[in-house]
Amino acid sequence: MFGLFDKQKNADGKYQRPFYSFRSVHADKVLDISQGGPHQGKAIIWEGWGGDNQMFTIVKEAGYWLIRAKSGQFLTVTGPQDNAPIVLAPKSGQENQRFNIQEHPGSKDHIIY
Numbered sequence: 001m002f003g004l005f006d007k008q009k010n011a012d013g014k015y016q017r018p019f020y021s022f023r024s025v026h027a028d029k030v031l032d033i034s035q036g037g038p039h040q041g042k043a044i045i046w047e048g049w050g051g052d053n054q055m056f057t058i059v060k061e062a063g064y065w066l067i068r069a070k071s072g073q074f075l076t077v078t079g080p081q082d083n084a085p086i087v088l089a090p091k092s093g094q095e096n097q098r099f100n101i102q103e104h105p106g107s108k109d110h111i112i113y
Helices: none
Strands: 030-033 043-046 056-061 064-069 074-077 086-089 101-103 110-112
Touching: 043 086
Parallel strands: none
Antiparallel strands: 030 043, 056 064, 064 074, 074 086, 101 110
């Protein structure tokens, strides 16, 4: 298990899932669910400001990771083609919501695919 994903206890002793922002190493911007304009509801890369639409948690399920937005919906790839939009949708259990996460030893950087 990745150290980054360790669960933390709340003050009442129950475990919580921390929320993360996913930063692009190349663009130095974060994953953002657009709140307006032509890309509304789609995942885009945007300046990080810590809004709820930039906060995600990850859930391990059947050997894959699901990425849940703070809103409770899941990142969902809309097609198999290159450059397919990523949107939020209710949990379906389908392959288009499953991600692999590869750790870079000695770094906080990870590859999500």
